[in-house]
Amino acid sequence: MRLAVVAGPATTGKTAVLRQVVRRLLARGVAPAFLKIDVQYADEDEALAAEFGIPTRKVYSGELCPDHCSVMVLGDAVRWAAGAGAEVLLVETAGLCLRCSPYVDGALGIVVLEATSGMNLPRKVGPMLSLADVAVVTKIDRVSQAEREVFRARIEDAAPSVLVREVNALHGIGIDPLLGTLLGGPQLVLGEDLEPRGLRLRGAPPVGTCTICVGKRDVGWRSHFGVVRPLESATFYRGE
Amino acid sequence: MLDSLTILGGRSRTGEPEPVGRLDLRVGEVLAVVGPTGSGKTTLVNDLELFADGTTSTGRKVLVDGVPPPSRMRDEPSASPIALITQHTSFLSDLPVGEFLLTHARIRRSPTAAGRVVEETLAFANELTGEPIDARSRMTDLSGGQARALLIADATVVCDTPVVLLDEVENAGIDRARALALLRRHRKAFVFVTHDPHVALLADARLVMKGGAMTALLRADEADRRLAAVAGRMDFALARVREAIRAGERLAGSELEAFA
Numbered sequence: 039m040r041l042a043v044v045a046g047p048a049t050t051g052k053t054a055v056l057r058q059v060v061r062r063l064l065a066r067g068v069a070p071a072f073l074k075i076d077v078q079y080a081d082e083d084e085a086l087a088a089e090f091g092i093p094t095r096k097v098y099s100g101e102l103c104p105d106h107c108s109v110m111v112l113g114d115a116v117r118w119a120a121g122a123g124a125e126v127l128l129v130e131t132a133g134l135c136l137r138c139s140p141y142v143d144g145a146l147g148i149v150v151l152e153a154t155s156g157m158n159l160p161r162k163v164g165p166m167l168s169l170a171d172v173a174v175v176t177k178i179d180r181v182s183q184a185e186r187e188v189f190r191a192r193i194e195d196a197a198p199s200v201l202v203r204e205v206n207a208l209h210g211i212g213i214d215p216l217l218g219t220l221l222g223g224p225q226l227v228l229g230e231d232l233e234p235r236g237l238r239l240r241g242a243p244p245v246g247t248c249t250i251c252v253g254k255r256d257v258g259w260r261s262h263f264g265v266v267r268p269l270e271s272a273t274f275y276r277g278e
Numbered sequence: 279m280l281d282s283l284t285i286l287g288g289r290s291r292t293g294e295p296e297p298v299g300r301l302d303l304r305v306g307e308v309l310a311v312v313g314p315t316g317s318g319k320t321t322l323v324n325d326l327e328l329f330a331d332g333t334t335s336t337g338r339k340v341l342v343d344g345v346p347p348p349s350r351m352r353d354e355p356s357a358s359p360i361a362l363i364t365q366h367t368s369f370l371s372d373l374p375v376g377e378f379l380l381t382h383a384r385i386r387r388s389p390t391a392a393g394r395v396v397e398e399t400l401a402f403a404n405e406l407t408g409e410p411i412d413a414r415s416r417m418t419d420l421s422g423g424q425a426r427a428l429l430i431a432d433a434t435v436v437c438d439t440p441v442v443l444l445d446e447v448e449n450a451g452i453d454r455a456r457a458l459a460l461l462r463r464h465r466k467a468f469v470f471v472t473h474d475p476h477v478a479l480l481a482d483a484r485l486v487m488k489g490g491a492m493t494a495l496l497r498a499d500e501a502d503r504r505l506a507a508v509a510g511r512m513d514f515a516l517a518r519v520r521e522a523i524r525a526g527e528r529l530a531g532s533e534l535e536a537f538a
Contacts, residue, residue, distance in 0.1 A: 154370050156371075156372045157371050157372055157373045157378075158372075179324070180370070181366065181369075181370055181371070182362075182363070182364050182366045182369070182429055183327070183355065183361065183362040183363075183364065183433075184378075184382055184429060184432045184433070184436070184437075185369060185370065185371045186355055187355045187356050187382055187385060187386070188371065188373070188378055188381045188382050188385075189371070190355060190356070190385075191356075191381050191382070191384070191385045192381070203353070204355065206324075209324075209334070209335060210333075210334075210335075211324065211328055211334060212328065214333055215349075215353065
């Protein structure tokens, strides 16, 4: 069983990329399953199930950050997919603040960025890009070749070790090399109960331990405990 | 160094094999791609640009010097021997022109040559457009004509590739007779996707597109060359009238007399 975790800002084309990947996996006789983790609405699971007849699921994270939600449910999801006979589990997660990375060791981490984004995006998204294995750049038909090349250079400057793949997901151009990377990647180690062994988050998420996290809505750092930050200085710890 | 590009025909939109099964383009040649809107011209451009290997919707294959290109050409845009100038007349990149060109020159050429390449590129672009481009302007603020001029200059000077592919050059707000003359100074293979009779007649051959397929390859003959000369004179006369109108001048009425 192989696992790919796909992250990226909303509407960059994560599902369009995965649709092309699913089509090619099936053509090679590899059985995929799909899990979508989103905040409050998603229908990609129904669309992919209807189009390809593969096992799909979705999870709404609701009050929880979707990337934290993915950490919580990933073990269960692998067990579900393995039980459904899948050889590859594709997890699409809607990151919110783009500061964390939902990738895990032993699985392929893919970030999907669009060529139409601002040139500073690769510098802004942090570990979601730098901890990925592959950066897939979509919507390449929407910009000039010069802009594509410069966008790629900005990605490589921000994350030198990440493999960059440009694709036109609508027409399936550039998808095939992704499949090679996915199927050549590591296999998960599953226990007898199909629970994955040793899955660990690749990077530490940004610190989010404060009283806002638990529902205190007063504005101003003096009202809060834990890790807080005033306007004029860096983060520090206040309280017990 | 690349000497030739080959397109092996695939299928039309309805699935039939393309009438033109093989097309060879050599450095120094000019090919015009013609056909009505929706005939598959831009798809052909995409196939060329991505070095189609039979997996695109057309099933075409593109060969470099007679063999499938190394994967690096396909995977790394800055290693591609084709510079593509698309129909875009605006940029989405929110960088200043100077920084954009410097980044592009650094990856296409070398960090040490980048400064000089940027100056050359701006000088070339400013020969093509009536409104000079300032290196400090943001890319997103350029006019349509400035954007096209910068794209052509970038493809020619920064990329300096053996093949240049221009999609719809005549839609640009630039002096296209001068663009053609400037481009022909460089020894390259040019592919023009065009609706313009003068540009099409100046090419060494015309590739005709229909229903998503390459349906005919017409080598330029004596009739084409004769027409090209007349079309050039008409273009020139019309361009002068256009400039006079844009400049707000009164016209004599006899400017196009020779063609009346």
